[in-house]
Amino acid sequence: MTEATIGFSEELKAHFKELKLEFLLYPETRVKKFKSLDIFYKFICKESDFWGDCNQGSVGGIRSHIYQIKTNLDNAMNHNDINNAKNFLNSAINLVRNNAYPVVFSMTEIGRQTKKLYEISPNRAEGFISYLMPKQGYPPMNGVNFNDKEMLTGVFYGFVLENPEVSKALTEDEIDARQGSIDSLQELVNQTMAEISDETQRVKELSEVETTKIQAVQTTFKTETDKLLTDAEVKIKELEDLYTEKLRLSAPAEYWKTTKSSYQKTGLIWTGLAILVTAAFLGVISNLIFKIEKQESVLKAVKTVNFDTLKFGILITVFISVGIFLVNFLIKLAISAFHLSRDANERLQLTHLYLALLNEKGVTTEERSIVLQSLFSRADTGLLKGDSSPTIPDNGLVGQLLKVSGK
Template structure:
């Protein structure tokens, strides 16, 4: 149809178009509303006359007339989509006048296909085409030509058709044919409506299925996104939980090593003070003895004086004891500060280990190395060969390795 897929305002104006065809000569009246219905009527008339074989000038003129009207109708549709109301009405009145005219451009009187006369002429043409043409000429403009016998017979039949005696019988027959044609037309229309309904139903079903498919796809994608998100969050939560678990496990050792740092620092200070006291006391005692030696130290040792020997033994004992205390206190000072630094390094290694666990940069082998370093025996610094305190188990290399240096 012409009016499919239009803007609402223009489409409504096309629906409101009206044509009234009135042919009093054959008692024919037809009211048409809507551009589609008008177009359908003109096409029906054109098809009716096109189906006649061996057309005469009347039939050919009918075809040309309806083809011209259909072209004008199409041009009106194409040229008035954006016209204002006044222009639209003016252009429509011009074409409307030509549609409801009973005369063609070549001054041939129009015979509509739904009239009794048209049905009579078509039936007669099916029996004898020359008789049909003659009857058509007689009915339209009363022209006669007796040179052809079939023409004469056609005139007589046309006269009988128009006569009073046969008029009612012919009317009944043609009315029945018109009724049957209208009934068939209604059936065709119902079939068209039914096909449109089925087409619309199929389109709705297809749209519904497409919507369900897209909805299922969307649901599947969203479910995957949610599952991925939950899996990611679960992984992060597990990582944080493991980190927190490790932190809890190592929090006690960290506090322990912090306390050990304080203890060893305090011990180191105490032993340093004691060492200082011993050294100062020893030096002071030695100086005092140098300037105020006891009477025993003035005796002649080689002369066999027992007092001198006793003084020497006492002095040697005092010096030995002082040296012993200085050596012991020195080792205790060294050991305390050595263990303090060892505890500080173990605390620092624990913090580095927690950071690496959080970043996921540690594997089981490295973890084993770290724990061996954290919980290995610490050197006291009291044994021979002890030097400056170092990280247990080569912790410097381990931290560098875990940090990716």
């Protein structure tokens, strides 16, 4: 029964408190006290539940007695007349204070043992109660059937419980017999612990060795990683420098490529024009000689030296000289264009070679100076005698380029 269903009146609770209930936990001599009627009711309900399945023999008598106490408490709780409620409460208290069989409480060792024996055999519990708790007015073991093995067993349990020294004597031989097994087991445990200790030590040493190896691997890995990172940084720096250098030379390289094609086309034009002029000049000279041979008067005039023949000779000479000069000049222009085209091509190839050497780390600072002087020196046109490309000093343009590329 839960606390929510307990419904004693306040007046009845006050009456119970005035009674100051005290009773022995039979069959022991411990005293139980209650000041609260609700708590006392819960105590009786718990006892009723404990003995609820015991309905045979003397154990059934215990159950009936507890039920009777609970019934009186239920009547006291449900009765409207306070005087009648008090009478029922007093009856329940008198039954609790009986201090003899069948007032046996589950809180006692005999009570718990009685329940265990009853669950094994009701007759065994009957013999147990007959020996320890004879009914009022009857001698011990009254009604015991000595031909019933279970009853005699119950009497024996009661005798051993009442005389603990007998139980001790009975168990000493068993204790001695088991001591040897315990010693053997202890020896086995000690041996096993020693083996475990040795194995633990071996595992510990192996673990230390493996830890050392792992640390060595970690150190090597870190060293290799740092080296790889350093190499990668150097490589990236070199690639950046190479890319920067390529960006710096890409515009000149494109210029030289365009210049090469332009000069080559110009050279072809001048060559074609020289051929045409030469052909025209030769044609005019041939035609003029052919006409002079046909005109005898002219030949006669030529054989006779006078002002006209002299003027004619000078004109012919000037015409031939101008023609030869013009043809020679056109040839020089053509040769100069082809020369500049080849120079631009060489500078373009030198740029590619320079970038390739930079990629392979094959260019020193002095070599870079030489290469840059060659790349950015003035080209020789070939039209003027003694035309050459001056050397660019290191403290000039090349020096500045090297300073910028080294940053």
